[in-house]
Amino acid sequence: MKEQLEAIQKEAISAFESCLDTKELDNLRVKFLGKKGLLTGILKQMGKLSAEERPVIGQLANTVRSKIETALSDKQKKLAESMLEAKMKAETIDITLPGKKNKLGSLHPLSIVENEIKEIFLGMGFEIADGPEVEYDYYNFEALNLPPDHPARDTQDTFYITDNILLRTQTSSVQVHVMENKKPPIRVIAPGCVYRSDAVDATHSPLFHQIEGLVVDKGITMADLKGTLEQLMQRLYGEECKIRLRPHHFPFTEPSAEVDVMCFNCHGKGCRICKGEGYIELLGAGMVHPKVLEGCGIDSSVYSGFAFGLGLERVVMRRYNIDDLRLLFENDYRFLEQF
Ligand SMILES: [Zn+2]
Numbered sequence: 001m002k003e004q005l006e007a008i009q010k011e012a013i014s015a016f017e018s019c020l021d022t023k024e025l026d027n028l029r030v031k032f033l034g035k036k037g038l039l040t041g042i043l044k045q046m047g048k049l050s051a052e053e054r055p056v057i058g059q060l061a062n063t064v065r066s067k068i069e070t071a072l073s074d075k076q077k078k079l080a081e082s083m084l085e086a087k088m089k090a091e092t093i094d095i096t097l098p099g100k101k102n103k104l105g106s107l108h109p110l111s112i113v114e115n116e117i118k119e120i121f122l123g124m125g126f127e128i129a130d131g132p133e134v135e136y137d138y139y140n141f142e143a144l145n146l147p148p149d150h151p152a153r154d155t156q157d158t159f160y161i162t163d164n165i166l167l168r169t170q171t172s173s174v175q176v177h178v179m180e181n182k183k184p185p186i187r188v189i190a191p192g193c194v195y196r197s198d199a200v201d202a203t204h205s206p207l208f209h210q211i212e213g214l215v216v217d218k219g220i221t222m223a224d225l226k227g228t229l230e231q232l233m234q235r236l237y238g239e240e241c242k243i244r245l246r247p248h249h250f251p252f253t254e255p256s257a258e259v260d261v262m263c264f265n266c267h268g269k270g271c272r273i274c275k276g277e278g279y280i281e282l283l284g285a286g287m288v289h290p291k292v293l294e295g296c297g298i299d300s301s302v303y304s305g306f307a308f309g310l311g312l313e314r315v316v317m318r319r320y321n322i323d324d325l326r327l328l329f330e331n332d333y334r335f336l337e338q339f
Contacts, residue, residue, distance in 0.1 A: 001042065001049065001057055008038050009064045016075040022083075025075055032068055039065060109339045110209060110328060113316045114191050117211055120235045121189045124228065126213070129188040131174035133195070137164050139173040144252040145291050152251055157197040159206075167195035171212035172252060175288075175307060178214060179296035184303050185217040191312070202324045209312035216288065216298060216305030222255070225285055225306035233261050233282075236315065240267065244279050253286025253307055264318060280318065283310040 012032040019025045032038050043061055046054060107115070118128060131139075146152055156169040174190035190212040198204040215224065226245060233241045241264075245257040260279035262268045268278040285308035290300035313325055320339070322328070327335050 001045065001053075002060060004042055005039075005057070005060055005064045008032065008042065009067055012038075012068045013071045016071050019075060019079075022076070022079050025072070025079060029072055033065070033072070039068070106336070106339055108328075108336065109316050109320055109322075110312055112339060113319060114209070114211070114312055116236070117232070117310075117312075117315070118189070118191065120232055121213070124187075124231065126187045126189050129174050129178050129190040131168075131171070131177050131190060131192065133168055133193050134161060135166060135168040135173050137166060139176050140166060140168045140170070143176040143292065143295050144170075144172050145289050145295075146251050150251060158195050159197060169196055170194055170309060171210040172307065172309060174212055175214045175252075175292070176296055179216065179293070179298055184298060184305075185215075186305070187215050187217075189213045200326060202326065205313075205325055205329060207329070208325075211310045211312055213285075213308045213310070214288070214305060215307075216293070216303055218303060220287075220304045220306055222257075222287060222306070225287070225308070228306075229259055229283075229285065229308065236319070237261065237264050242268070245285075248284065248286075250284055250286055252289050252292050254289045256284065256286035259283045259285050259308070261318075282314055282318070283308055285309070 012028070015028050015032075016025065019028060030037060034040070039061070046057065046061075049057055122128070140158075141150070141153060141156075142148070158169045159167045161167070171190045171192050171194060174188075174192070178186060178188050178190070192209065192212075193207055194210050195207055196204075198206050200206065213228070215228070222245075226243070230241075230243050233243050240262075242262045244260040244262075246260065248256045248258040250256040258281055260277075261282045263271060263274035263278055263280055265271050265273045266278060270276040270278045274280050285306065288305040288307050293300040293303060293305065313328060316322065316328065317325065
C-alpha cells in the first residue's frame, strides 16, 4: 500500500506539472483527491491493514495528501499568473501600427471671406446685424421704396410663401429692421443669404449671399461712402487698390452708384478678366433715400446715411480666381479641400 501511495503522489505531481489549463487541473483534482478519487480509494482499504501498519500508512497517506494539495495549489497559482500574462500580452497596444487619420474640416471659402469682411468692418466701428430670411413683402420691397407696381420688382423675382411673405431678395431688408429699432448714429453690416428665382448657371444661383452696409448719422455724405468702401477694398485686395463710382439707379438710394474695383489682375491697365476695362463691377451703393429714412421714423432733414450691398460670391470668386459660381455650392471635396 505504501508503494501505491507513493505512486499516486508521483503520478499526481507529474500530471499537475504537465497540465496546461484550469479546467484540466480541476479534473485532475477530482481524479486524485475527490470523494471517488484514487487517494480515497486507497484509504478505503485501510481496514484490511494490521494494527501496526495502520498508523504508519495513515501518516504516510496524510503526507501524500498534503503534498498533492500543495502541488495542486502551486499549479493553480502558476496557471492564474500565466493566464493574466497572456491576457496582458493580447491587450498590448502595438505602437508600430499606422495611426487612424482624422479628417480635419476647413472653412468654406464663402465663410473665410465673410469672416474677413466682418473683421474689417468691426475694426471700423460697425456692428453686425441679423435679419430673417423669410421676410414680409413690406421689409423686402415696400419700405425700401419699391411699391407693389414698381418695375424693379421684376428683376428681383423670388419665392413666395404667401402673397405677403417671401424669401428675401436682398439683405437691404435688414436696414429697415435696424432703423426701426435703433436711433442714429447707426453703423451696421448685415451679412446673409438672399434668394432670387434664377436658373442655375456659371454666374447665377437661386441662393447667394450679400453683405449689406448701413450708416446713418448727422452729416454723412458720399465722401464717407467712398472712403469706407475704399478702405474695405484696400484691406481685401491690397493698398494700391482703387475704386470707381458710376452713376446708377436704385429705388432705395438717391443718388445711387455702381462701384467698380480696380482689376486685381492688370491693376487698371485692362486685360481679359476685366474685358479691357481695368475695373470690375463689384457692388451697388448710394445715399439712403429720404423716403426710406422717413418710413423708419428718422428725420431726413437732420440725418443722412449711406448704404451698400456687396455680393459675397463675387468677392470670393475674384479673390480665389474661381470662374464658376456653381463650384461654391456643389460641395465637392476636391474643390473645398483647396482652401
Ligand atoms: Zn484686368
